[in-house]
Amino acid sequence: MSEQELKALRVRIDNLDEKVLELISERARCAQEVARVKMASLAEGEVPVFYRPEREAQVLKRVMERNKGPLGNEEMARLFREIMSSCLALEQPLKVAYLGPEGTFTQAAAMKHFGHAVISKPMAAIDEVFREVAAGAVNFGVVPVENSTEGAVNHTLDSFLEHDMVICGEVELRIHHHLLVGENTKTDSISRIYSHAQSLAQCRKWLDAHYPNVERIAVSSNAEAAKRVKGEWNSAAIAGDMAAGLYGLTRLAEKIEDRPDNSTRFLMIGNQEVPPTGDDKTSIIVSMSNRPGALHELLVPFHENGIDLTRIETRPSRSGKWTYVFFIDFAGHHRDPLVKSVLEQISQEAVALKILGSYPKAVL
Ligand SMILES: C=C(O[C@@H]1C=C(C(=O)O)C=C[C@H]1O)C(=O)O
Structure with missing residues (x-):
């Protein structure tokens, strides 16, 4: 390639960068307008909700659907993830606690999900992440929940038994050691x-x-x-x-x-219910009485309604020796009519049923 060709291409790139710069700034101004509209339409005493995970999932999906290359879909979505992260920070910078110290895979998962324009806070233990969210010191927490080689992260599952938390997102990370x-x-x-x-x-x-x-x-x-x-x-x-x-x-x-x-799945925990996107997952905890056929009764409604169970995990219930709770993940949102009716059927048989949250399936 001649020097001249190279020079011409660099001029083209500079011109394009100027346009990209202007477009990103216009997008950021739009996000500021969104914040203004959200504030103006608040009822008395209502707190504004700036972060909308369901909307962000839709934006990323749209980008991936429309992307024609040469950059890959994931690469393009990653760039947009960061743009949205910065735009949201103009509305309100999110505070996110994660299982630290700095440099953990959980921190990498937090950045993958929220982007880099957040205020992040490393915590020394999983339970502390839960407590930090419960205390309202941060907006969200990030904790590991399962690894494809080693299985469940029990500290996380047990923390859900002790705290009332809403799951508002998931992210999967390839783990290279x-x-x-x-x-x-x-x-x-x-x-x-x-x-x-x-x-x-x-x-x-x-x-x-x-x-x-x-x-x-x-x-x-x-x-x-x-x-x-x-x-x-x-x-x-x-x-x-x-x-x-x-x-x-x-x-x-x-x-x-x-x-x-080798991959690990992480959960975003907070207090905010996430509306349906059309491609969601729901996590529940169920305890059944200790009798023959109890687990079967629990699973039948899913099968009969064609709902895809993505995971089931058993943990000691802590309320009696040899009694158990089931952590179940399945496709769908708890507001979907089909899912609603399955949950109603289960609650008739269960000793206790708790919805941990419905959230968009991981996009990235
Ligand atoms: C702009 C909005 O607020 C936030 C920023 C978003 C964005 O930059 O696209 C999307 C959702 C929200 O987290 C919105 O609600 O649309």
Whole structure:
């Protein structure tokens, strides 16, 4: 390519950037207008709701449907995710608590869902995220709920039994783990590997094959593991890209998770009910009396009404020995007539039924 061609293309890009800039600014001014309209139409004592997850899901879907490339749908939606995040911040910057410290996958999930224009607050434990939301100190919380290799995150499920929370969104994140070392690590003398118990489990086979005799030490998070390694010469950490970057560690081995499709699903928790989008999911907790056929009775209405169950998890109920609660996720919104009638049928058989929330299926 000649210098001249290159120059001409750069002039074209500069001109396009000017147009993109003007259009983004116009969009941002529109969002400011939306905020004005929302404020003006408030009833007395009513608090304005600026963040509308159902609307955001629709915007992203529309972008993906209309995208003609060459950028991929996910890439394009990611750009729009950030534009919306900044526009919303003009209306009201969201405060989001997540399972910290900084550099965790939960933080990455929070950014993927809300974009980067939020005020984010790392919390030391899952239960603290719930408490922070319950106390009204933040608008939303982000917690991990299940991993495709290791299954349920029990701390999260149990926290739902203790707090009244509304689930308002979900996000899935591909989880890649690396073996990380610091500047001073003697890589041939590694005698301990730190990570979160879930991550150690997700890399069990790789560790058995490559570091069979090295002590594996479970710590409170991957980011905490990375932080410890920074100051030690004989240890390594298993953590992701964010933690590696944050603590200045280098990758001794990359993508060491046993399953290449290793993914974690995260939930956004808050106090805001989300209206239907037409492509939603609902999460409920049900407790049944301890009698033969109880689980069958619980599942039949879903089957008979053709409702797609996406997940069922059992946990001890905490209100009696050997009694259980079921966490169930299924396709649909609790305001859909079909879902409504299924929930009515279940509540006739159940000891207790609690709707945790209906929310748009993850778009990104
Ligand atoms: C602009 C609005 O407010 C917020 C910002 C959005 C956007 O930038 O597209 C979408 C939904 C809301 O979270 C709106 O409600 O339409």
